[in-house]
Amino acid sequence: MSKTNHISLILGGARSGKSNFAEKLAHQRSGEQGVLYVATLQPYDDEMQGRILRHQESRPKSWRTVEAPYALASSLFVNLQNEKLALIDCLTLWTSNLILQEGMQTANNGIQEDDLASPIEPQEPLPGQTQFNYRRIETDIITELELVVTEARQRNLGLIMVSNEVGMGLVPPYLLGRAYRDLLGRVNQRLAVLTDEVFLVVAGIPVDLKRLSAELSPNM
Template sequence: MSKPSKERLISLVLGGARSGKSTFAEKLASSRASNLAVLYVATLEPYDAEMQERVERHRASRPDTWRTLEAPLNLAETVRQGYKGEKLVLLDCLTLWTTNRLMSITPLDKDAAGYVSQIPPEDDLALESTTPTTPVEVTSPDYFAEERAMAQELESLVAWLREQNCGLVMVSNEVGMGLVPPYPLGRAYRDALGRLNQVAANLADEAFFCIAGIPIDLKKLQYNFDEDI
């Protein structure tokens, strides 16, 4: 199967917090789309005034040809309904989409002062675990079922965008390089996002890992079993 033209590539950009991943993803999207329309899909759900101000600042810095679509939960459906023939979609990010989806099925006291502190942070990095065949330490709510649903939704979205001949740049955090979270929701989040990143990388034509603002092309470095065995 031949590789799509550059403007129609499906790309994944990974990195830790403040690694330069979003900056690189925006540069990649800008170079691929040239001066044509880009649909910027934002999954962030602002929880306070400071976060809302940050959102507005980022939105103002984008080119006039970029349109913003908010999709904190129902990602695929929102993109399909909001898509207007743009040349490329920039999805920033899978990290917060995972957070929102897991939080949507987690019973928490939203009136409590510590509500926001209960939400797994964007850079909640943890050691990678082996793929379980049963839910991770949690029987209610069923985070594992939600994780499977998210993977299927992402696969559906990528397939649909390919049908539209539309490129996609996905941004996500690498969560396999830190400590194991000490609480069940944190571990469910770490595992769900880690496996979702694997799904995204498998769907992508190219994958990059950003460290200190430097993007590394992972698929050019990957081990090829067919060639080496």
């Protein structure tokens, strides 16, 4: 398989250099051809808006940008023109957008501790809480990403996806934080199976995880 149409997952913590590496990788693989940049960040305040503008100015003029805070697959493929490669940055924000859209930001007490290890239907919310279906949220997110990967392969489209590795820090002190951490961890695991290569970026240095991975013996 040509590197041009590889499907890649780029992981890293905050300010790890993952987005910078993803853009360099996209530029290297696209050459003089354009790249469709799929942005999931929503400008909630002036600082966010400034960050978006700085990112846009730093990208090549031949790259087109489409915003996809929610409908990732449709935003990507409806807007695809002659590009042979798309860069999605990032799945972390896209996941949080969908969770918040569901109303989980007001439902901390509706999440049960047992849900975090194995997603199940939460209990009926107390008055004033928002009810949500934790199992459905995770299933919908993974299904959408499976659709993106499948469609990209059918179109012979190169795809680079950026996501955060959020499981290496302190355990979040609140239920919603733990739910989000666990959900994103499972999403990243599923994508790691579906993609051709997975890079972990630490201090600006990318490490090819699939090249380093060791297969366990059936007897182990």
